[in-house]
Amino acid sequence: MLLPKFDFHEPATVTEACQIMAEYGVKAKVIAGGTDLMVNMKKKLVSPEQLVSVSRIEELKKIDTAGNMLKIGSCFTVADIAASEQIGKKWKALCSGAKALGSPLIRNLATIGGNLGSARPAADLPPSLMVYGAKVVLKKKSGERVVAMDKFFRGPGLTEITPDEILTEIQMDAPPAYSGAGYINLGIRQAQDCNLVNVASFITLEGPGGVIKTARIVMGCVGPTHLRAPSAEKLLVGEKPTEAIFAKAGQAAAGDCSPINDFRGSAEYKKAMVGVLTKRTLGIAYKEAMGQ
Amino acid sequence: MKKLIQLTINDKEFEIAVDPNQTLGDVLRYQLGLTGTKKGCEMGDCGSCTVIMDGKPVNSCLVLAVQANRRKITTVEGLENENGLHPVQKAMMEKGAIQCGFCSSGMILSAKSLLDKNPKPTEGEIRSAISGNLCRCTGYQKIVEAVKSVNE
Numbered sequence: 001m002l003l004p005k006f007d008f009h010e011p012a013t014v015t016e017a018c019q020i021m022a023e024y025g026v027k028a029k030v031i032a033g034g035t036d037l038m039v040n041m042k043k044k045l046v047s048p049e050q051l052v053s054v055s056r057i058e059e060l061k062k063i064d065t066a067g068n069m070l071k072i073g074s075c076f077t078v079a080d081i082a083a084s085e086q087i088g089k090k091w092k093a094l095c096s097g098a099k100a101l102g103s104p105l106i107r108n109l110a111t112i113g114g115n116l117g118s119a120r121p122a123a124d125l126p127p128s129l130m131v132y133g134a135k136v137v138l139k140k141k142s143g144e145r146v147v148a149m150d151k152f153f154r155g156p157g158l159t160e161i162t163p164d165e166i167l168t169e170i171q172m173d174a175p176p177a178y179s180g181a182g183y184i185n186l187g188i189r190q191a192q193d194c195n196l197v198n199v200a201s202f203i204t205l206e207g208p209g210g211v212i213k214t215a216r217i218v219m220g221c222v223g224p225t226h227l228r229a230p231s232a233e234k235l236l237v238g239e240k241p242t243e244a245i246f247a248k249a250g251q252a253a254a255g256d257c258s259p260i261n262d263f264r265g266s267a268e269y270k271k272a273m274v275g276v277l278t279k280r281t282l283g284i285a286y287k288e289a290m291g292q
Numbered sequence: 293m294k295k296l297i298q299l300t301i302n303d304k305e306f307e308i309a310v311d312p313n314q315t316l317g318d319v320l321r322y323q324l325g326l327t328g329t330k331k332g333c334e335m336g337d338c339g340s341c342t343v344i345m346d347g348k349p350v351n352s353c354l355v356l357a358v359q360a361n362r363r364k365i366t367t368v369e370g371l372e373n374e375n376g377l378h379p380v381q382k383a384m385m386e387k388g389a390i391q392c393g394f395c396s397s398g399m400i401l402s403a404k405s406l407l408d409k410n411p412k413p414t415e416g417e418i419r420s421a422i423s424g425n426l427c428r429c430t431g432y433q434k435i436v437e438a439v440k441s442v443n444e
């Protein structure tokens with residue numbers, strides 16, 4: 001299977017990479033791990049004239065947990081996220097997403113930046129990043145901007161990243177005390193599979209035994225982009241965390257999405273599974289919030 | 293335009309000219325004659341093209357040869373040494389874990405990577421480590437038994 005022809009660039013710094021992107025614009029594509037782009041190029045879905053590899057830019061491979069904040073470079077690999085103790089301590093649902101992605105072979109190549117850049121509605125990392133309130137840093141020759149994950153996806157395969165921009169970093173604050181998050185993905189098999197439905201939930205409690213102060217729920221595979229479940233979130237706030245209220249929130253979340261029938265499953269089944277996964281991820285979030 | 297790259301493959305240095313759109317898998321097979329690395333799906337699904345790059349098993353069909361420049365590669369050809377076959381290779385033979393053999397080089401490299409980090413893995417850890425390597429013959433059971441037997 002031949003790849004289309006292209007010129008290859010391998011900048012050593014972000015500044016250099018931004019210069020190349022500014023010069024070529026829509027003719028160029030960034031390649032990180034290549035696990036999404038190479039497949040699309042082989043299928044001739046995209047044929048960039050210029051390929052700009054960011055995988056040798058050291059500053060994009062760093063992770064920083066100083067100051068109660070997590071900053072992950074866009075080229076940090078999914079395997080390294082899955083194995084990171086630092087991330088697992090406060091942002092466990094992100095590790096769950098990373099562990100669920102592809103196979104060990106794919107995870108060793110795949111990057112967090114590429115997972116966001118590919119903008120697949122079934123992708124494993126966006127749900128947890130969105131419930132943690134993550135932001136991404138987009139850099140170009142003439143400056144940089146910070147975009148909230150909630151505003152980042154534009155549709156399947158479409159993001160806020162403009163042709164001259166590079167995603168350099170993902171940032172998120174540490175969750176406040178008495179918070180927890182959960183992520184579950186449902187597929188036909190455990191590895192190498194596109195998700196049927198995936199959900200992440202996040203809650204903060206007033207205190208031990210207190211009511212729910214904040215709730216965020218994000219659903220994947222049930223719309224053109226990952227979706228928040230606003231009525232489920234609203235229903236939870238001010239309530240005591242119980243199995244019953246989590247089940248109710250599940251039903252509300254199912255009503256917040258409008259999946260399509262496809263070969264992976266019927267719309268009805270996906271809705272039902274959104275309900276189940278919402279309830280279960282809330283259960284996981286609650287346990288973590290209580291320090292269990 | 294071709295680019296000159298350096299690869300360390302199975303502890304030997306190579307300097308070769310490659311087209312930017314050649315994959316590492318293709319360069320290994322067609323330019324260097326290392327046909328132990330197989331090509332199945334070419335889409336990252338089957339794992340028959342697995343090589344170890346800088347200590348980590350990856351799909352060589354998804355890596356550009358130019359991206360592998362100055363990296364260290366181990367292919368299945370690099371496992372045998374003066375003491376004979378690698379213990380994983382021996383175990384696979386002894387346990388009857390090879391039928392047609394198409395998946396074996398990838399399977400062996402994934403198993404070796406696991407055992408290098410975790411010499412006594414559980415069955416779950418073994419199944420997870422080889423979950424990117426598809427086998428259409430054995431039903432996996434004998435492969436799992438073989439990997440398990442290596443350090444027992």
Ligand SMILES: Cc1cc2nc3c(=O)[nH]c(=O)nc-3n(C[C@H](O)[C@H](O)[C@H](O)COP(=O)(O)OP(=O)(O)OC[C@H]3O[C@@H](n4cnc5c(N)ncnc54)[C@H](O)[C@@H]3O)c2cc1C
Nearest residue numbers: 032033034035036037102110111114115117123124167336
């Ligand atoms: C067999 C197989 C199984 C898979 N399973 C899963 C799965 O279970 N779950 C899942 O979520 N995904 C899965 N994927 C998809 C893919 O592996 C992931 O999305 C991965 O995280 C992509 O990262 P990458 O570094 O390889 O991206 P690349 O392929 O390098 O890039 C993907 C896209 O993002 C853009 N991009 C990358 N980095 C940047 C950057 N820094 N700035 C701007 N744009 C950028 C690229 O231009 C491209 O459009 C699978 C892929 C394969 C081949």
Ligand code: FES
Nearest residue numbers: 332333334339353
């Ligand atoms: S040939 Fe590379 S994964 Fe199938």
Ligand code: FES
Nearest residue numbers: 391395427428429
């Ligand atoms: S032995 Fe034939 S594919 Fe595994």
